Amino acid sequence: xxxTAGSSGKKTLAAIREAGLDLVxxxxxxxxxxxxxxxRVGLQPxxxxxxxETKQDLLFDLIHNHMVTLLAxxxxxxxxxxxxxxxxxxxxxxxxxYHIERKREVFIGSSELRSLEPKxxxxxxxxxxxYEERLYEILEQGCAxxxxxxxxxxxxxxxxxxxxxxxxxWYDAKGRVDRKTLIDIHTRLVLQGVLK
Amino acid sequence: xxxTAGSSGKKTLAAIREAGLDLVxxxxxxxxxxxxxxxRVGLQPxxxxxxxETKQDLLFDLIHNHMVTLLAxxxxxxxxxxxxxxxxxxxxxxxxxYHIERKREVFIGSSELRSLEPKxxxxxxxxxxxYEERLYEILEQGCAxxxxxxxxxxxxxxxxxxxxxxxxxWYDAKGRVDRKTLIDIHTRLVLQGVLK
DNA sequence: TTTATAAAAACGATCATACGTTCGTATTTA
DNA sequence: TAAATACGAACGTATGATCGTTTTTATAAA
Numbered sequence: 001x002x003x004t005a006g007s008s009g010k011k012t013l014a015a016i017r018e019a020g021l022d023l024v025x026x027x028x029x030x031x032x033x034x035x036x037x038x039x040r041v042g043l044q045p046x047x048x049x050x051x052x053e054t055k056q057d058l059l060f061d062l063i064h065n066h067m068v069t070l071l072a073x074x075x076x077x078x079x080x081x082x083x084x085x086x087x088x089x090x091x092x093x094x095x096x097x098y099h100i101e102r103k104r105e106v107f108i109g110s111s112e113l114r115s116l117e118p119k120x121x122x123x124x125x126x127x128x129x130x131y132e133e134r135l136y137e138i139l140e141q142g143c144a145x146x147x148x149x150x151x152x153x154x155x156x157x158x159x160x161x162x163x164x165x166x167x168x169x170w171y172d173a174k175g176r177v178d179r180k181t182l183i184d185i186h187t188r189l190v191l192q193g194v195l196k
Numbered sequence: 197x198x199x200t201a202g203s204s205g206k207k208t209l210a211a212i213r214e215a216g217l218d219l220v221x222x223x224x225x226x227x228x229x230x231x232x233x234x235x236r237v238g239l240q241p242x243x244x245x246x247x248x249e250t251k252q253d254l255l256f257d258l259i260h261n262h263m264v265t266l267l268a269x270x271x272x273x274x275x276x277x278x279x280x281x282x283x284x285x286x287x288x289x290x291x292x293x294y295h296i297e298r299k300r301e302v303f304i305g306s307s308e309l310r311s312l313e314p315k316x317x318x319x320x321x322x323x324x325x326x327y328e329e330r331l332y333e334i335l336e337q338g339c340a341x342x343x344x345x346x347x348x349x350x351x352x353x354x355x356x357x358x359x360x361x362x363x364x365x366w367y368d369a370k371g372r373v374d375r376k377t378l379i380d381i382h383t384r385l386v387l388q389g390v391l392k
Numbered sequence: 393t394t395t396a397t398a399a400a401a402a403c404g405a406t407c408a409t410a411c412g413t414t415c416g417t418a419t420t421t422a
Numbered sequence: 423t424a425a426a427t428a429c430g431a432a433c434g435t436a437t438g439a440t441c442g443t444t445t446t447t448a449t450a451a452a
Binding site: 033034035045046049054055 | 436
Binding site: 026027028029030031107110111114151152154155156158159160161162163164165166167169170176177181182184185186188189192193 | 222223224225226227303306307310347348350351352354355356357358359360361362363365366372373377378380381382384385388389
């Protein structure tokens with residue numbers, strides 16, 4: 001056989017990414033096989049190589065894509081907000097909303113960094129650092145304006161991020177707590193910890 | 197060849213567990229091979245089966261062992277403390293201290309639950325639930341005695357656990373912040389969030 | 393509008409290597 | 423003398439990646 005009628009590179013790549021997210025999430029990157037991936041997409045194993053360079057490249061693509069989108073989104077969200085307190089509230093609401101809908105990406109982006117080649121690993125860590133700085137700067141600015149009182153801004157940054165991200169591992173959208181309530185509770189928790 | 201001089205079941209099993217923690221942490225459970233494991237311990241692959249039932253059994257053993265020890269330790273730690281505020285402080289200090297020294301176990305205990313057979317999965321989730329209840333009950337008791345003021349005890353339980361556990365993924369024992377400072381900062385953060 | 397042609401996207405076979413587990417056997421320890 | 427511990431060979435199956443080939447699609451000239 002050969003090229004299938006109606007086949008399109010864009011659609012196939014999107015399907016590969018989607019199935020890739022699922023499989024890495026389910027089995028871990030090293031344990032996921034390209035044969036499984038091809039089967040889910042409806043291809044022969046060799047055909048994947050019309051769309052990806054290597055298996056490693058696919059992993060990097062998945063994580064990189066997530067991080068770049070995350071950064072662009074938070075910047076768009078904070079744009080035009082000057083008051084540190086308002087920026088902090090916006091950050092919390094955004095972070096929860098965004099991460100709750102991307103459990104697979106969050107999981108992969110933390111548990112599979114180990115499987116990235118050094119060069120790729122460095123790039124992702126740099127992007128993550130960049131995201132952390134968004135929160136760090138908000139806290140710093142709030143302290144400078146004497147709105148916040150924070151013992152250790154660096155540690156608080158990590159503590160807040162850990163709390164907000166970790167919640168996504170158990171949050172059940174169909175559960176007792178709706179999204180708005182979740183955001184309200186966490187906003188209050190964080191503010192109580194940083195407000196003067 | 198055959199049985200090696202000086203070989204002992206207890207020591208070999210301990211070595212298998214230790215190397216197992218390393219390998220699952222480095223590669224993920226499915227991707228870790230029993231051949232790698234045997235090589236690290238200094239055995240032939242088949243010899244592992246004098247000490248473990250199956251690969252799945254090894255994973256369950258690693259996680260189960262961690263959870264059981266965790267539960268016994270927190271109970272020992274809280275024993276004899278009645279005041280909810282003191283219990284909460286003890287919980288925070290214990291949780292941080294214990295988890296910082298067991299990064300591999302924490303990582304595996306959350307990222308590799310997916311690889312447990314349903315029966316084993318249920319057992320581990322029950323143990324984890326049991327640990328979560330220790331904190332939940334402290335918060336509940338504190339609210340009942342009107343020491344704490346908490347909007348949603350369940351959500352706060354998860355938020356606090358997420359914060360305290362998440363911190364272990366980046367904390368560097370050789371870094372700027374020493375352990376006592378870390379505990380102080382987090383104690384203050386949590387207390388500000390729950391105290392009336 | 394038709395036709396020529398290059399690029400894109402799929403197939404199926406193939407490579408050497410690695411997988412978890414079982415088994416019969418040999419040696420050491422209790 | 424029996425149990426514990428290790429070896430080494432073997433089982434069928436799966437691995438990531440490459441390759442030559444074939445068909446479809448897109449582009450642009452006629």
